[in-house]
Each structure stands twice: as structure tokens, then as C-alpha cells.
Amino acid sequence: MITTEQTSLQPELPPYFLPRPPMDLDASLRAAFDRLLAEATQRGPEEAIDYTLDAPKWQFLCYLCDEHNVLLHGSGVPDIAEFEARQSNDTEEFGNRRAVYAASDGIWPMYFAIANRDGPVGSLMNACFRLVDDEGNRSRPYYFFSINDDAFEGNPWRNGTVYILPRATFEQQPLDDSHGMKAQIEQWASPVDVRPLAKLAITPDDFPFLAEVRGHNMERIMERAKSDPGGFPWLAE
Numbered sequence: 001m002i003t004t005e006q007t008s009l010q011p012e013l014p015p016y017f018l019p020r021p022p023m024d025l026d027a028s029l030r031a032a033f034d035r036l037l038a039e040a041t042q043r044g045p046e047e048a049i050d051y052t053l054d055a056p057k058w059q060f061l062c063y064l065c066d067e068h069n070v071l072l073h074g075s076g077v078p079d080i081a082e083f084e085a086r087q088s089n090d091t092e093e094f095g096n097r098r099a100v101y102a103a104s105d106g107i108w109p110m111y112f113a114i115a116n117r118d119g120p121v122g123s124l125m126n127a128c129f130r131l132v133d134d135e136g137n138r139s140r141p142y143y144f145f146s147i148n149d150d151a152f153e154g155n156p157w158r159n160g161t162v163y164i165l166p167r168a169t170f171e172q173q174p175l176d177d178s179h180g181m182k183a184q185i186e187q188w189a190s191p192v193d194v195r196p197l198a199k200l201a202i203t204p205d206d207f208p209f210l211a212e213v214r215g216h217n218m219e220r221i222m223e224r225a226k227s228d229p230g231g232f233p234w235l236a237e
Helices: 027-043 057-067 108-114 149-153 218-227
Strands: 070-075 098-103 124-132 142-148 160-166 176-178 181-185 187-190 198-202 214-216
Touching: 027 057, 027 160, 027 198, 057 070, 057 108, 057 198, 070 108, 098 108, 108 124, 108 160, 108 198, 142 149, 149 214, 214 218
Parallel strands: 142 214
Antiparallel strands: 070 098, 070 160, 098 187, 124 142, 124 181, 160 198, 176 181
């Protein structure tokens, strides 16, 4: 079990970094989440989880990452039987390798699942991290989400699937410096292929930050990133 310690660490960050909404999970709901995961992994990934709980799906997914030895991957493809390690193209060393990538957070992969990359979404800017102080206390997760601004003129969202993966072969991205503190990016990589344990179908309405997704002009972002590589997310003043 991977238990996330909830702390009083409340870092002062720019308002464009969005904190994870509060989760008040009582013992009954936690038990229901545990049962649903056990049933899903026993059944396998051929069928999507029959989710009938009143709690929003993002809470279920966040709970899985916080309390179980699993990671998540979001996709618009609903029937992936095995994730193949593939060469990625990223400016960060950790993300520029041949690997399967996944997240130790329930909300971040939902963004990738619902972004309509077969349609008008051609550029994604995003982040998911916790800040860590000198004593090892961790903040709640913070997020940033943006797509190319002209995508909003079309249909930027789609239904998607979040896959639940075993954590055994993955390693987490190393701690990084951010805003004067250490940042733990919730990204993991596996150098070998990974078969999912289960999957959950989601819609854009399941994503809790749908109204907060920003738009960006890719050409301007590239210019700002070139002049200030560490200035993510390169917003205009």
C-alpha cells in the first residue's frame, strides 16, 4: 500500500497552478473503492469498470494512486491490451527515453484521455507536482492544463479511458527544484512493456478542471521557452 501523508504544507504558488480539490473519504467509501479495484483487477482489462458509485471518478482514481501500488495512463484508445515502451520526445531528460509513461495521480491522466488529439488538439502544456519541504512533508498535488488556443474553435474534448497499471517496473521522475522548493513530479516511466490491470471509461464531464483548461499559442510559447527554458508555463505578463 502506498499511503500519502496529508500535511499542512500550503505553499504559495502562482494562481495558475491549480490545487487538487479536497477529498473527504469516509471509511465506507474507501472500502467501496477497494472492493471496486479488487473486482476490476480480478475481471481484467477487457471490460471497463462498471462505475456506479456517487463519488466522482476523479476521487476514485486519486484514491487508487494514493493508497494502492498502481499508476494510471490516460488515452483516447479504449482497447489497449498492452502498453509498448516507445521513444518519447521531451525537453526533459527523464521524459525523453524509450518507456511506458504513467502517473501517480488520478486527475492528470484524465486530461490526456479527454484531449482530442485526433481532432483539433495539437499542443498540450501540462504539469502535476507536489512540493516537498526539508522534512519531507509533501503538499497536495498542483496542476496546470493548457491546449492550443485555436482548438477551442472546434471540438477539443472526447471520451477517453484511464488504464490502471501495476507499479512494479516503473521508476519515478527525480525531485526537481521549483519556486524555491523541491518538486516531486508525479510522472513515472517503465523501460519494459506493461499490461494493464483494469480500465475506467471517462467523459469530459468527469474531468474536474475542464473549465480551467487554458489556451496557448504554440509559436509564442516556443519563443518564450527558448529565451527562458526554466520559465514554465511561459505565460504573458
